[in-house]
Amino acid sequence: MWGFVLGIILILLLIVGYYLLYYNYWSERGVPAISPIYTFHNFSELVFRVSPKFTNLKDLYFKNQDKRYVGLFQFFRPILMVNDLDLIKKICVQDFDTFTDHSPYPNVLFTDKLFHKNVFSMTAEDGWYELRGALTPFFSGSKLRRWYPLMRRCSEQVLDYLNSCESTDCVDLRDLFERYSNDVIGSASLGVCCNSVRDRDNPFFNGCRYLANFSGMKGITYIVYSLYPRLLQIIAPSLIKSKVTDFFLQLIRENMHYRLERNIVRDDIVSLLTKYIQNKSGMKETSLNASGGVCDMTIAEVTAGVAVFLIAGFETVAYTLTFAAYELAINPEVQKKVCNEIEETLNKYDGELTFDAINSMNYIENVIFEALRIHLVFSIIDRRCTKNYTIEPVHPGEKPVHLKEGDCVWIPAGPIHHDPKHYPNPQKFDPDRFGKNKPFSLMPFGIGPKSCLGVRFAMLECKLILVEILRSFDIVPVKKTISSLPTFKDTSFGLSRKTLSNKV
Numbered sequence: 001m002w003g004f005v006l007g008i009i010l011i012l013l014l015i016v017g018y019y020l021l022y023y024n025y026w027s028e029r030g031v032p033a034i035s036p037i038y039t040f041h042n043f044s045e046l047v048f049r050v051s052p053k054f055t056n057l058k059d060l061y062f063k064n065q066d067k068r069y070v071g072l073f074q075f076f077r078p079i080l081m082v083n084d085l086d087l088i089k090k091i092c093v094q095d096f097d098t099f100t101d102h103s104p105y106p107n108v109l110f111t112d113k114l115f116h117k118n119v120f121s122m123t124a125e126d127g128w129y130e131l132r133g134a135l136t137p138f139f140s141g142s143k144l145r146r147w148y149p150l151m152r153r154c155s156e157q158v159l160d161y162l163n164s165c166e167s168t169d170c171v172d173l174r175d176l177f178e179r180y181s182n183d184v185i186g187s188a189s190l191g192v193c194c195n196s197v198r199d200r201d202n203p204f205f206n207g208c209r210y211l212a213n214f215s216g217m218k219g220i221t222y223i224v225y226s227l228y229p230r231l232l233q234i235i236a237p238s239l240i241k242s243k244v245t246d247f248f249l250q251l252i253r254e255n256m257h258y259r260l261e262r263n264i265v266r267d268d269i270v271s272l273l274t275k276y277i278q279n280k281s282g283m284k285e286t287s288l289n290a291s292g293g294v295c296d297m298t299i300a301e302v303t304a305g306v307a308v309f310l311i312a313g314f315e316t317v318a319y320t321l322t323f324a325a326y327e328l329a330i331n332p333e334v335q336k337k338v339c340n341e342i343e344e345t346l347n348k349y350d351g352e353l354t355f356d357a358i359n360s361m362n363y364i365e366n367v368i369f370e371a372l373r374i375h376l377v378f379s380i381i382d383r384r385c386t387k388n389y390t391i392e393p394v395h396p397g398e399k400p401v402h403l404k405e406g407d408c409v410w411i412p413a414g415p416i417h418h419d420p421k422h423y424p425n426p427q428k429f430d431p432d433r434f435g436k437n438k439p440f441s442l443m444p445f446g447i448g449p450k451s452c453l454g455v456r457f458a459m460l461e462c463k464l465i466l467v468e469i470l471r472s473f474d475i476v477p478v479k480k481t482i483s484s485l486p487t488f489k490d491t492s493f494g495l496s497r498k499t500l501s502n503k504v
Helices: 001-020 036-047 053-062 085-094 128-139 139-164 173-190 202-213 216-228 228-232 241-263 268-280 296-330 332-346 355-359 363-374 414-419 455-473
Strands: 071-074 077-082 382-383 389-391 401-403 408-411 473-476 491-498
Touching: 053 414, 071 173, 077 085, 085 382, 085 408, 085 473, 128 268, 128 455, 139 173, 139 355, 139 455, 173 241, 173 268, 173 296, 173 408, 173 455, 202 241, 202 491, 216 363, 241 268, 268 296, 296 363, 296 455, 332 355, 332 363, 332 401, 332 473, 363 455, 389 408, 401 491, 455 473
Parallel strands: 077 408
Antiparallel strands: 071 077, 382 408, 389 401, 473 491
């Protein structure tokens, strides 16, 4: 008993000692700093889900918004939070070669087969430039035009489902958007067609939903390992259940085998990743091994790359669409303007919802951007300093700040989106605040060369399904639609069928 008590006391003393050691970390560098005790309290609330991440970050930002930067701590990890837009631009764009990497992710991602090296977590030293360059063609204008019929097929499946429903008085749009985005990314990235709207329990959808879900213990485990990576030397964790990993490995194995046997070239994510691995390893082509299968190492690398696109294409698109629908439901005057734009555009294109017709609709694009401004998917944009760097003083009283290789920088994108200095009346949903050129303070897809690779793909996907729904339905709030929607606890809406005279 006494041994246990003494052990607890020793651990507490070590924690306090560690904090005292770090207490002057930022002040010694001439950086205004937030007390480690204060940030420990805030991040403890985050880990144990007492308050959402954005609330904590917003509180830190607005208490220090008069400063260009401020030092804080993510538990024991020192973080420099940059508030000034000019400095953000310098770090993320002008001096990008010094900030090419994200903050170090826990090695748990690299011990798990489905999170092996990927375009999000790879560093410049590991070959990030080459991998991003290899995947960029998938999102070119010509490829988007090619993927559009696949997207259209998925959106029509959603409309067929809604039209067949006996009642659309209460529809869980989040679930519907998850199924739509799952089918789009599955079809375009590796040729999987599963119609998740109808086949509601198909293994591909269930697997993608599991991959994208970082709530509960899975999320807490990830945070703990990111803060204390040395634990991995003791524990060999896996964030993903083995049966899910095996499912996706087998799916990619069969997919690649089928293509090789029939000499099929599709120019999708699987093909682009395969070519990248061939070039990296010096192989002239991917061939079948002696047992008639594809090399396991190639399969593992391709699966890891595909998994990241499945996660990004599943959760973030569904999140964006849900909040866009929510804002349209509670702002009927905005919804009316969107419907007018749809009608005017389709009149120009003889009633055909073509690729060019969708791309020409600017107001609905601003609606999506405004929804993302208010309900940002990721509140923090992070960068890691890859070589020593100095932030020169600008204002009186500032000193040069010397960052060392490995130091982490946070850009508080969420709070910036809600800062009246950048967006007057920030809580108001106002798509008209944007013109064709979006301000630098708008960061829903990241900043600079490290920004989201699939932004054009995602925007096309979002615009298409919203247009398809709004051609036939009005989105209206119901009793389950809460007046303020900070979470996904209930995402039910009513879909009121338009009268025939109002249909395009």
